[in-house]
Amino acid sequence: MIRYLLRRLPSAVLVLFGASVLIFLLLRLVPGDPATTLAGSDASPQTIAAIRHQLGLDRSIPAQYMTWLGDLLTFDLGRSYIIGGQIADLVGRGLTNTVVLTVSALVLAVVVSLVVSVASVVWPSRWLNTVVAAANTVAIALPTFVTSVLLVLVFAVALPVLPAGGVPPDGFIARPDIAVQYLLLPSICLALPVAAALTRFLTESLRTELGKPYVLTARSLGISHWQIVTRGALRNALPTMLTALGMQTGQLLGGAVLVEAAFAWPGIGQLIEQGISRRDYPVVQVLLLLSVSVFVAIQLLTDIAHAYLDPRIRIGGRS
Numbered sequence: 001m002i003r004y005l006l007r008r009l010p011s012a013v014l015v016l017f018g019a020s021v022l023i024f025l026l027l028r029l030v031p032g033d034p035a036t037t038l039a040g041s042d043a044s045p046q047t048i049a050a051i052r053h054q055l056g057l058d059r060s061i062p063a064q065y066m067t068w069l070g071d072l073l074t075f076d077l078g079r080s081y082i083i084g085g086q087i088a089d090l091v092g093r094g095l096t097n098t099v100v101l102t103v104s105a106l107v108l109a110v111v112v113s114l115v116v117s118v119a120s121v122v123w124p125s126r127w128l129n130t131v132v133a134a135a136n137t138v139a140i141a142l143p144t145f146v147t148s149v150l151l152v153l154v155f156a157v158a159l160p161v162l163p164a165g166g167v168p169p170d171g172f173i174a175r176p177d178i179a180v181q182y183l184l185l186p187s188i189c190l191a192l193p194v195a196a197a198l199t200r201f202l203t204e205s206l207r208t209e210l211g212k213p214y215v216l217t218a219r220s221l222g223i224s225h226w227q228i229v230t231r232g233a234l235r236n237a238l239p240t241m242l243t244a245l246g247m248q249t250g251q252l253l254g255g256a257v258l259v260e261a262a263f264a265w266p267g268i269g270q271l272i273e274q275g276i277s278r279r280d281y282p283v284v285q286v287l288l289l290l291s292v293s294v295f296v297a298i299q300l301l302t303d304i305a306h307a308y309l310d311p312r313i314r315i316g317g318r319s
Contacts, residue, residue: 008300008303008304009300012296012297012299012300015292015296016289016292016293016296019288019289019292020069020072020289021065023285023288023289023292024064024065024068024285025061027281027284027285028061030279033048033052033057033279034055034057034081034082034279034280034281035048035049035051035052035055035057036048037082037278037279038051038055038081038082039051055081068285072286072289075088077091077282077286078282078286079282080275080280080282080283081280081282082278082279082280082283083271083274083275083278083280083283087282087283087286090271090283091268091271091286091287091290093266094266094267094268094270094271095267095268095290097167097260097265097266097267097268098256098260098265098267098268098269100172100183101183101186101187101190101256101259101260101265101267102190102252102253102256104183104187104191105186105187105188105190105191105194105252105256106191106194106249106252108187108188108191108195109191109192109194109195109198109248109252110195110198110245112191112195112199113195113198113199113202113241114202116132116195116199116203117198117199117202117203117206118206118229118230118234120132120203120206121203121206121207121210121229121233122225122226122229132199132203135196136196136197136199136200137196139192139193139195139196140193140196140197142192142193144189144190144193144255144258144259144262145258145262147189147192148185148186148189148258148259148262148263149262151185151188151189152164152165152185152262152263155185156185162181162184162185163181163182163185164185164263165186165262165263165264165265166182166263166264166265167182167265167266168182185263186259186260186262186263186265189259189262189263190252190255190256190259191252193251193255194248194249194251194252197244197248197251198241198244198245198248201240201241201244202237202240202241202244205237205240205241206229206233206234206237208237209232209233209236209237210228210229210233214232215228215232215233218232242302242305243302245302246298246299246301246302249298250295250298253291253294253295256268256269257269257272257273261273268287268290268291271283271287272284272287272288275287
């Protein structure tokens with residue numbers, strides 16, 4: 001497993017390096033000057049030039065990139081001169097909220113998909129398959145912002161039982177019962193399309209496994225259908241689900257931007273929106289590279305889990 005991981009790491013590092021170059025160059029092509037934005041429309045050319053020098057924008061592009069890369073490697077994220085504050089502090093606060101939201105949605109999506117998929121193959125019936133297929137179609141078809149509006153209208157306006165948005169005033173640990181109330185609506189909104197996609201993948205994979213010869217042998221030995229599904233078919237279907245989970249996690253992180261906006265959740269999504277609208281290059285650069293790093297890490301973890309469940313991948317990785 002360690003050798004397999006070592007073979008995967010160089011490509012991940014190469015992707016991160018390429019992403020850092022592209023992010024840095026693309027942001028320099030965006031219209032507008034952050035020094036002018038920071039100085040104000042009435043500032044003199046001398047003031048703007050001084051700010052550009054302070055931000056290092058008067059240096060060559062390669063020199064700016066090497067300075068930024070060196071700061072990243074030493075974990076010096078710099079300071080936001082437009083939003084205000086140290087970038088590390090801004091990212092830390094936003095990342096905590098985003099991680100709590102996405103992990104909650106991911107756990108909810110995985111649990112729902114496992115329960116629904118196993119139920120669909122253990123107790124096969126036409127009405128259950130129809131209900132599951134219809135629910136999956138609606139969950140995937142409805143945009144996240146539409147789902148968020150519907151959830152707020154039903155559970156925060158018509159039936160005022162849950163908060164319409166925001167984060168727990170005392171944090172997520174001090175009062176878990178209050179934190180769950182704030183997390184429920186955005187987590188459901190974010191988890192619905194992911195749970196629907198995972199349910200489709202896992203259900204079809206389980207049905208494929210149940211048609212294989214080892215299942216017929218197990219049935220001939222008198223093993224119950226429940227044990228065949230949960231102890232045999234489910235384990236063999238998990239690699240397919242893990243691959244789908246890796247792809248859907250990217251969608252989960254992308255959807256978190258809209259969900260955070262809809263529920264006034266102060267996470268990375270809101271910070272990216274503020275950085276782009278105010279042309280705060282240092283903040284946007286760090287956040288975009290952080291997003292790519294998360295995608296790469298998720299893909300790497302998915303491959304490792306897939307290799308753990310399927311030894312053929314590890315053997316192929318060593319050859």
